[in-house]
Amino acid sequence: MSTTTANTTPAAAEPVATPKVEGPWRRFISEFAESKLALLGLIVFVIIALVAIFAPWIAPQNPYDLAQLDIMDGRMEPGTVGGAGFTYWLGTDDQGRDMLSGIMYGLRISLLVGVGSAVIACAVGASLGMLAAYAGGRTDTVIMRLVDLQLSFPSILAALMILAFLGKGVMNVVLALVIVEWAYYARTVRGTALVERRREYIEAAQCLALPTRRIIFRHLLPNCMPPLIVVATMQIARAIALEATLSFLGLGVPITEPSLGLLISNGYEYMLSGKYWISFYPGIALLVTIVSINLMGDQLRDVLNPRLKK
Amino acid sequence: MSVYLLRRLLQSVLVMLAMSVIVFVGVFAIGDPVEILISPDADQMERERAIKALGLDLPLWQQYLSFLGNALRGDLGRSFVFNEPALQLILQRMPATLELALGATFLALIIGLPLGLYAGLKPKSPVSSAIMAGSILGFSLPTFWVGLMLIMVFAVQLGWLPSTGRGPTVEVLGLHWSFLTWDGLRHLAMPALNLALFKISLVIRLTRAGVRETMLMDYVKFARAKGLSPARVTYVHVFKNIMIPVVTVVGLELGSTIAFSVVTESVFAWPGMGKLIIDSINVLDRPVIVAYLMMIVLMFITINLLVDLAYSALDPRVRLENK
Amino acid sequence: MAVSPVANSSVAATASAPTLEVRNLQTHFFTRAGVVKAVDGVSFTVQRGKVMGLVGESGSGKTVTGFSILGLVDEPGRIVGGEILFHGQNLAKLREEEMRRLRGNRIAMIFQDPMMTLNPVLRVDTQMIETVLAHTKVSKEEARQRARDTLGMVGIPSPDERLKSYPHQFSGGMRQRVAIAIALLHRPELIVADEPTTALDVTIQAQILAEVQKLCAQTGTAMIWITHDLTVVAGLADELAVMYAGRVVEHGPVNETLDKPLHPYTNGLIGSVPSRNKRGEPLRQIPGMTPSLLNLPAGCAFRNRCPKAQDKCKQAPPLGELLPGRQARCFFPYNMPAEAAA
Ligand SMILES: Nc1ncnc2c1ncn2[C@@H]1O[C@H](COP(=O)(O)OP(=O)(O)OP(=O)(O)O)[C@@H](O)[C@H]1O
Ligand code: SF4
Ligand SMILES: [Mg+2]
Numbered sequence: 001m002s003t004t005t006a007n008t009t010p011a012a013a014e015p016v017a018t019p020k021v022e023g024p025w026r027r028f029i030s031e032f033a034e035s036k037l038a039l040l041g042l043i044v045f046v047i048i049a050l051v052a053i054f055a056p057w058i059a060p061q062n063p064y065d066l067a068q069l070d071i072m073d074g075r076m077e078p079g080t081v082g083g084a085g086f087t088y089w090l091g092t093d094d095q096g097r098d099m100l101s102g103i104m105y106g107l108r109i110s111l112l113v114g115v116g117s118a119v120i121a122c123a124v125g126a127s128l129g130m131l132a133a134y135a136g137g138r139t140d141t142v143i144m145r146l147v148d149l150q151l152s153f154p155s156i157l158a159a160l161m162i163l164a165f166l167g168k169g170v171m172n173v174v175l176a177l178v179i180v181e182w183a184y185y186a187r188t189v190r191g192t193a194l195v196e197r198r199r200e201y202i203e204a205a206q207c208l209a210l211p212t213r214r215i216i217f218r219h220l221l222p223n224c225m226p227p228l229i230v231v232a233t234m235q236i237a238r239a240i241a242l243e244a245t246l247s248f249l250g251l252g253v254p255i256t257e258p259s260l261g262l263l264i265s266n267g268y269e270y271m272l273s274g275k276y277w278i279s280f281y282p283g284i285a286l287l288v289t290i291v292s293i294n295l296m297g298d299q300l301r302d303v304l305n306p307r308l309k310k
Numbered sequence: 311m312s313v314y315l316l317r318r319l320l321q322s323v324l325v326m327l328a329m330s331v332i333v334f335v336g337v338f339a340i341g342d343p344v345e346i347l348i349s350p351d352a353d354q355m356e357r358e359r360a361i362k363a364l365g366l367d368l369p370l371w372q373q374y375l376s377f378l379g380n381a382l383r384g385d386l387g388r389s390f391v392f393n394e395p396a397l398q399l400i401l402q403r404m405p406a407t408l409e410l411a412l413g414a415t416f417l418a419l420i421i422g423l424p425l426g427l428y429a430g431l432k433p434k435s436p437v438s439s440a441i442m443a444g445s446i447l448g449f450s451l452p453t454f455w456v457g458l459m460l461i462m463v464f465a466v467q468l469g470w471l472p473s474t475g476r477g478p479t480v481e482v483l484g485l486h487w488s489f490l491t492w493d494g495l496r497h498l499a500m501p502a503l504n505l506a507l508f509k510i511s512l513v514i515r516l517t518r519a520g521v522r523e524t525m526l527m528d529y530v531k532f533a534r535a536k537g538l539s540p541a542r543v544t545y546v547h548v549f550k551n552i553m554i555p556v557v558t559v560v561g562l563e564l565g566s567t568i569a570f571s572v573v574t575e576s577v578f579a580w581p582g583m584g585k586l587i588i589d590s591i592n593v594l595d596r597p598v599i600v601a602y603l604m605m606i607v608l609m610f611i612t613i614n615l616l617v618d619l620a621y622s623a624l625d626p627r628v629r630l631e632n633k
Numbered sequence: 634m635a636v637s638p639v640a641n642s643s644v645a646a647t648a649s650a651p652t653l654e655v656r657n658l659q660t661h662f663f664t665r666a667g668v669v670k671a672v673d674g675v676s677f678t679v680q681r682g683k684v685m686g687l688v689g690e691s692g693s694g695k696t697v698t699g700f701s702i703l704g705l706v707d708e709p710g711r712i713v714g715g716e717i718l719f720h721g722q723n724l725a726k727l728r729e730e731e732m733r734r735l736r737g738n739r740i741a742m743i744f745q746d747p748m749m750t751l752n753p754v755l756r757v758d759t760q761m762i763e764t765v766l767a768h769t770k771v772s773k774e775e776a777r778q779r780a781r782d783t784l785g786m787v788g789i790p791s792p793d794e795r796l797k798s799y800p801h802q803f804s805g806g807m808r809q810r811v812a813i814a815i816a817l818l819h820r821p822e823l824i825v826a827d828e829p830t831t832a833l834d835v836t837i838q839a840q841i842l843a844e845v846q847k848l849c850a851q852t853g854t855a856m857i858w859i860t861h862d863l864t865v866v867a868g869l870a871d872e873l874a875v876m877y878a879g880r881v882v883e884h885g886p887v888n889e890t891l892d893k894p895l896h897p898y899t900n901g902l903i904g905s906v907p908s909r910n911k912r913g914e915p916l917r918q919i920p921g922m923t924p925s926l927l928n929l930p931a932g933c934a935f936r937n938r939c940p941k942a943q944d945k946c947k948q949a950p951p952l953g954e955l956l957p958g959r960q961a962r963c964f965f966p967y968n969m970p971a972e973a974a975a
């Protein structure tokens with residue numbers, strides 16, 4: 001009998017959010033900007049990226065050019081004027097390297113490794129995830145087993161092992177990071193693609209006998225973008241931290257081109273004697289970079305997550 | 311229940327086998343084992359004799375089988391550096407690492423749970439915003455750098471805590487532990503906190519999300535409708551439900567905590583197996599690397615099994631299904 | 634703001650002091666999208682030992698009314714006006730701790746979905762005993778005894794064994810019986826039952842209805858029975874209050890109201906129920922949609938769906954006592970005696 005009243009109620013009276021007449025892109029921007037912290041993160045990250053890109057032009061010194069370094073200027077306190085005539089605002093390391101310049105160049109490596117590995121891992125992972133979702137069956141099982149295996153293994157261990165086999169070097173670090181990270185993308189894309197596949201427009205596209213490739217690139221991939229962006233943001237931050245950690249452990253980039261992690265590691269032995277700046281400032285740079293990315297990522301996740309939307 | 315356990319054990323054996331293949335291929339096939347296992351000073355005659363003795367002239371699958379047979383007997387090779395059985399080296403250092411990881415997990419729970427609970431119960435308060443901002447920081451801070459900063463502040467500047475090492479240990483059940491003496495605890499404090507930092511953030515977020523989700527459940531409202539005190543609603547009805555995901559995740563994370571102790575042990579010169587593995591990688595002491603990997607995998611499997619058991623103890627719905 | 638002249642005189646026909654009297658209750662939700670006036674002018678009375686049916690379509694504010702009475706409205710909602718008089722005491726003004734002592738003790742509530750009301754990780758005995766101990770100083774054993782007796786009372790076989798079970802080991806009907814038993818533990822003076830049988834199948838529904846009716850008569854408990862279902866109300870309730878868009882639009886004795894509804898909305902609801910005297914006629918539906926509570930138009934909220942709407946309806950009709958003991962919120966009611974209908 002309880003069904004009878006249903007007749008009187010054609011639709012439940014859910015309070016509908018005030019309809020905003022905005023494009024999805026505009027709405028995305030305004031929702032993102034709702035968090036002041038996320039906006040701050042974005043601004044800081046843009047500044048950091050600019051500093052990293054233009055480091056060769058704005059850094060007081062080329063910290064990789066040993067000819068420019070003066071051992072006599074080693075371990076100078078922040079603010080001292082060195083032999084070359086300019087002020088070491090953040091001090092120098094044991095080789096007389098200007099810390100400010102070292103940090104600017106170090107950021108280059110950190111961002112390059114972080115973003116580069118994320119892009120490659122995203123391409124590899126997304127393709128495999130798409131393949132798993134689309135092919136299904138045994139292909140799906142094999143790929144997802146690999147993903148599970150990869151995800152259950154702590155990233156630091158996997159990276160350590162790979163570097164132990166391959167040796168040091170920027171490219172090897174990137175490779176290790178890609179191997180560590182691809183699984184996150186694969187899982188994300190597969191999950192989204194499986195949901196999207198059932199949607200009507202895919203059926204419609206299949207009815208029109210469009211080639212598979214077109215369905216994937218025109219229909220599936222664009223819908224996987226939002227979650228992929230969220231994962232990628234978080235993974236870039238993780239990759240940067242992991243690279244720094246590996247370099248700190250002496251397994252990352254070579255000593256001639258120190259990244260932030262290696263700069264921090266170099267300062268370790270001097271810290272006990274109170275020369276804090278060699279480790280401190282690169283660490284701050286690393287921290288600010290990672291925090292700015294994570295702040296953006298947090299907000300992106302809230303904005304792009306359809307589950308949280310009312 | 312026993313059928314379930316049996317199936318899980320079988321699965322575990324399969325995973326171990328798979329890992330042993332990966333490790334074998336990784337260590338013995340990619341690198342040149344001759345170079346690794348035989349002293350570079352040896353002349354041609356000696357080398358050939360050694361190759362025969364080590365069975366390196368046999369086909370790969372036979373080599374793998376003998377590797378497997380040795381491994382089953384607990385023989386994972388001898389360290390080139392220490393000239394001791396690799397497994398023994400690892401086992402000697404395992405208690406230190408376990409102590410560190412368990413200490414960190416303990417800290418993560420006693421710090422993370424109350425903070426997460428507060429942030430979940432009072433989402434609008436500025437304190438909660440501060441807690442959540444802090445947890446982003448906790449996720450972002452590179453562990454090794456925080457370790458250095460801890461040393462700088464508490465050991466160098468303030469002089470409150472020792473900067474490195476494990477301090478005195480007490481032998482209980484044949485193993486050495488630091489946490490039983492005051493000085494040992496002082497040594498343990500900073501490394502444990504350092505390793506816990508990431509997990510604290512994780513526990514805060516898990517707890518907060520769990521609280522917010524659970525608070526919306528009908529059964530919480532019903533508990534309030536029964537006239538229970540707010541404390542009882544929070545600490546019994548809400549808390550018991552969020553303990554399920556928290557215990558599961560923290561338990562599963564114990565494996566990764568052990569893995570990440572590699573970093574903390576390097577910073578604080580903590581004499582555990584993480585420091586050993588970094589040193590071994592740096593000098594390419596491969597038998598030790600192999601032994602470490604196999605031990606880690608074994609620990610992972612054990613931890614997963616224990617977490618599953620804990621999970622079914624906490625959640626009556628699961629308990630029933632497995633009976 | 635709804636203007637309601639119902640000041641102090643309530644249903645005149647029943648003069649004895651009511652267990653509960655709700656006067657012009659307003660509960661609003663302050664959401665990001667705007668103020669949702671979920672309850673905006675609800676008035677009714679419930680007498681001792683009587684059942685009042687509270688009906689209305691989905692989203693009309695029935696559950697929020699129930700939560701308001703128990704002081705369980707959560708953020709972003711708030712009671713912003715009106716009185717909830719329980720034996721003359723205004724619950725809306727009570728401090729939380731005083732309210733807590735009433736809840737589950739003198740006022741109890743049964744929720745809509747039995748699958749969701751019991752905590753999945755606590756045993757049934759825990760959930761019952763804690764309710765006893767929250768309000769009385771007895772030993773745990775005595776509390777268990779009382780839990781066992783009450784379970785028996787609502788028709789659960791071998792209650793001793795059942796006490797040790799977890800909720801998922803019960804069927805939906807059994808779970809709702811447990812929830813009802815929990816509500817009955819302290820022999821409350823008022824029970825708010827929020828569609829307690831909708832989720833159950835028809836035979837179990839009938840069983841539970843009969844048992845609840847018996848219990849109410851025995852113990853003198855007053856009851857608010859929230860439902861969609863007019864047929865349930867007809868068989869169970871003494872009084873009827875009809876809600877539309879957050880307001881009570883009609884309130885009176887159940888038989889008279891169902892026979893000769895005053896408000897066009899009530900009339901429409903009855904018209905949509907197949908009944909004996911109308912057999913063969915097609916089901917009539919009320920045309921139109923429930924209005925969004927966010928931007929309710931001024932005037933009568935039913936205006937855009939009402940067959941009798943006129944210009945005057947652009948003003949808000951007050952809830953007035955149109956016939957002795959019968960109130961409605963309408964300018965042009967149905968079924969009025971000839972001379973009264975203007
Ligand atoms: N937390 C909240 N925030 C905003 N609006 C709410 C909230 N809770 C309830 N509402 C709104 O209050 C209105 C009344 O809801 P209520 O649950 O009382 O309806 P109901 O009559 O019980 O309906 P049903 O028959 O479907 O149970 C609805 O429009 C609902 O959207
Ligand atoms: S007041 Fe007017 S619009 Fe409202 S119900 Fe009565 S007749 Fe219909
Ligand atoms: Mg309801």
